[in-house]
Amino acid sequence: MASKKKRRLIVRTVILTVMTAAVIYTLYANFTKDSRSKVSAGAMAPDFILEDLNGNQHQLSSYKGKGVFLNFWGTWCKPCEREMPYMNNLYKEYKDQGVEILAVNVGEPEYLVNKFVQKHDLVFPILKDKNKDIMNMYGVFNLPATLLVDPEGKVIKVEEGELTEGKIREMMESIKP
Template sequence: MAAKKKRRLVIRTVILTVMTAAVIYTLYANFTKESRSKVSAGDRAPDFVLEDLNGDKHQLSSYKGKGVFLNFWGTWCKPCEREMPYMNNQYKEFKDQGVEILAVNVGEPEFLINKFVEKHGLDFPILKDKNKDIMNMYGVFNLPATLLVNPQGEVIKVEEGELTEQKIREMMESIKPAKGS
């Protein structure tokens, strides 16, 4: 009988220790996530190279002189899905005015991304962040997330959450290069 009680006490102690460690880690992760290298307005946009669905490489710094609407998204994200047609409409209007959209899919299989792109008839580059390295580099935690990068390569705005078409239009207008630049 005493051995059973002792074993139960050891098991309970182990479970309590594991649960306490999990709570401490969760609290630490939540309280420090804002301070962990989150890119914000005024920062230089960290450079990266990602492949699109055609196998072409896109390096952010190669878009210097253009405004970049950098969007992080997933096929499972309903707000992402709702804003994509708006982004596509505005891309058609602004692409000849020096504004580029780079839509970074975070960690999904290529066949899912292709189905999504075909379903919505998207024309802008869809980049694959297979291991979420770029998402983590930019400190993106919630999807959708959009960063506006001006023609000089500086982040001027970070917006989390779903965007309306009017908001996307205003954002693209704000990063359009000045005439004669």
């Protein structure tokens, strides 16, 4: 009988310890998330290489000399879906003026992304961040998120949330070389 009580006490102690550790970690993560490597305006944009849906590699630093509209998005994100047609239309207008859109899909199966791209007839590069490494490197927590990178590679603006067509135009104008 004493053996059962001792085992129960040990199990309860282990469970309590694990739960306490989980609560401490959650509190730590929430209180420090803003200070963890979040890329902000004025910083140089961290370089990365991602593959697009056609298997071509895109390295951010290879766009030096162009303004880059770097957008993080997901197919499930309704605000992302609403802003995509605006981005597509303005890309057609600004791509010959030295502005590039790199739309980084975060962690979704290629099938879903392809279906979304076909549905919206998107013509700008769609990059795959399968493990959300780039999203985490940039400190992006909410989608959609857009960073404007000037022709020298410096982040000049970070915008979270849905963008209107007018706002996207204004942003593209600001990064034109």
